[in-house]
Amino acid sequence: MANNGLRGLLMALLVATIGPVTVAAAAEHALTLHGSPKYGPDFEHLDYVNPDAPKGGTLKLANVSAATFDSLHPFILRGTAAEGIGLVYDTLTEGTLDEPFTEYGLIARAIEVAPDNSHVRFYLREAARFHDGEPVTADDVAWTFRRLRDEGHPQYRAYYRDVERVEVEGPRQVVFHFATRDNAELPLILGQLPVLPAHYWEGRDFAATTLEPPLGSGPYRVVEVEQGRRVVYERVEDYWAADLPIKRGRHNVDRISYDYYRDGTVALQALKAGEYHLRQENVARNWATAYDTPAVEAGDLRLAEIPHDRPAGMQGFFFNTRREIFSDPKVREALSYAFDFEWTNENLFYGAYRRTRSYFENSELAATGLPSEAELAVLEPWRDQLPARVFNEAYQPPSTAETSRRANLRRALALLNEAGWQVESGQLVHSQSGRPMRFEILLVSPSFERVVLPFKRNLERLGAAVSVRTVDPTQYQNRMESFDFDMTVHVAPQSLSPGNEQRDFWSCEAASVEGSRNVAGVCDPVVEALVEAVIDAPDRQALIHRVRALDRVLQFGFYAIPNWYIDRFRVAYWDRFGRPAENPPYGLALDTWWVDADKARRIDNR
Structure with a gap:
């Protein structure tokens, strides 16, 4: 399954039966390719979150590379999309960071895979809404699939090659029919589909880059854009999925900004000056020599090595x-x-x-x-x-x-x-x-x-x-x-x-x-x-x-x-955050952190 820069891991269900059958499929709350989901249908939250994490505050991050951005449209080959743009979009299902290959319903409240793996059916939540208040419908799902396959980045054509067609069965019911029954991963391939609003794209050129803030249904929206320099996301106050078990305790920060730095040395100095809050250090020399500062000695700027089991590729x-x-x-x-x-x-x-x-x-x-x-x-x-x-x-x-x-x-x-x-x-x-x-x-x-x-x-x-x-x-x-x-x-x-x-x-x-x-x-x-x-x-x-x-x-x-x-995250961050006691094995779960108001006030006034 791909490590898509837009949305984390992609997962689904395998029903290991071969040949035509007549047994009706059962709709499930979660899909797993092999084995059983860790979390049952009545789970309340993921184990690696704090379900009572406070909301609020600001997280300032940096994109440190020679590349800048010239687009807020991440689904096409043209242009370079802004960092963090995936925060704007929700998918049919969403994976976890403590299981190797499981997805839980997000826009989809239930997923039904045919016993012979000939199709997958998604039942959408009535509460799912785009940021303009319009409902997320099966028509939006079908429209998104066709548009990504036909006009999106070339990788989508390869990814969806074994999908024969998509069929809308009702306002909140959509089924994907497969060209082969042997591709057990296809249900999760479709589960990771980011659902775009068809009504928003009417009259717009899908193949063109754009800096117009896009319309999505995810936990954040774009509120500020300086091309190539800065992009700011704001938490959607009435986010429709905030209380779902898969989302509880996550997306706790009100505003997330990304400042772009072309020079790594300048970016490092900016962190030490407090111009942004957190940095994953990818330069071994910096980790070994560049953080011998009074702020680190005082515990204000913290250095953490967080082990992980994520494949390195x-x-x-x-x-x-x-x-x-x-x-x-x-x-x-x-x-x-x-x-x-x-x-x-x-x-x-x-x-x-x-x-x-x-x-x-x-x-x-x-x-x-x-x-x-x-x-x-x-x-x-x-x-x-x-x-x-x-x-x-x-x-x-x-x-x-x-x-x-x-x-x-x-x-x-x-x-x-x-x-x-x-x-x-x-x-x-x-x-x-x-x-x-x-x-x-x-x-x-x-x-x-x-x-x-x-x-x-x-x-x-x-x-x-x-x-x-x-x-x-x-x-x-x-x-x-x-x-x-x-x-x-x-x-x-x-x-x-x-x-x-x-x-x-x-x-x-x-x-x-x-x-x-x-x-x-x-x-x-x-x-x-x-x-x-x-x-x-x-x-x-x-x-x-x-x-x-x-x-x-x-x-x-x-x-x-x-x-x-390297099999660990090296993270330098100002001591203004709270975070769960344990990090999950398959990623740095930054969306489970929260701003501790007292800590942030102390750091800001130091």
Whole structure:
């Protein structure tokens, strides 16, 4: 299931029966792909909230990147949407952060999945309202689905590919019919649908970017916009879902603002000056050295490391395999020996990170060690199409922990020689075509140059001619969407239950669709077959085995040179908040925090 920037985790129900049946489906308060929901139909609130949390106050946050925003329309390819815009919209169902794969009714009061998984029916709550007071209807749901599929971001077409049609059965009853009965994830795919108001969009161009505050039904509305600089959200006082069990104790702050900073150093100083309230620290050097201040010593500015079990996905130097120079996996493997993670971690990151080795890192889905019997059974039909090492080796990215950088570079040259590359006059050239190995590493953040430049020097020791180019966010986005790059730093995120979104990451179709998340250009019939096997997994254990099998094939495809990850949130925040005693395992539940009026007054008057 995708880690959608708009709304958290996406979940649903699996009814594991096959073939036509006549038994009527039962409507449920919650849907889970595998197992049973943690919370029963009479639950009062989530375990990780304070149901009596006070409302009020302000939370000032920062977007720290070279990218700014030019749109309040997050559902299309064009433009860059403002941070936090997902707060404006509600979905049919909503997930939790203490279960791997469960959804509870939000706009939908009940969900009914056909016993043969041929359709899913949503019964909408009569109380559901858009911010203008108009009811949320089945027509709005159907309109949203069609508009996202036909005119929205390209990822929606892949996501909804197995949905045959949507049918409105009444003002508050809508059913989605499926083209296949094998895709158990489809009910939750539809459950995560953000419902847009059809009446608002009448006469408006859905394909155009806009800075007009949108109409939604969520807990917040946009109240202030300074393009590229600042966006402010205000809590909807009469929010229709405020007292639902899935929402109780959440969305406690009256106003949330995001200020945009292009420079990380400036943003850090702004936090210390109290210009905003909370920062997730993603720079290891800052965490180690930049918070030695009187405010921290006094306990006014607090530093917290909050462990989590959220999958890390794959961050790495991604190859664009559409480029001929990177079409050979042996070349890609060879170049991976030029990245010295151990040196980078020790000298640049203060030893803060772990090496990523899986596309599903920090989860039970990651392939480790040799394949199990169950994984081998999944892989066996493609034995003749896969490298033997997929079956008899455990993937491990090159390391200098037990060998030298020089030895790794020698291994890289040996692989390059096998792939037809030779060093002539200090330069790598292809023995048949005579073309030199020349490529560009594309970056959007200047701060990443300190990581890439040592990697570049090692590549040049092999004889490759490598340039590093940092471009502005608009140019970067345009180049990434059109796949106009050789190599780049990229993150392929994952959730606890991968499914339909894997098509957008790894399919041949996605490789040719501009704006898809198949950055590497993966186009392999075995990968495609394994993606479909993941989507069709009949139970949790089968899903784990199939995902691990997919992981092994991706690992030995060498589509990326793995970087690093961390299994905790590093949070610096001014001591003006209250928060529940326990954080859930699968996310930083910032929407469960609240402003403590006494603490905030003390901090403001210090």
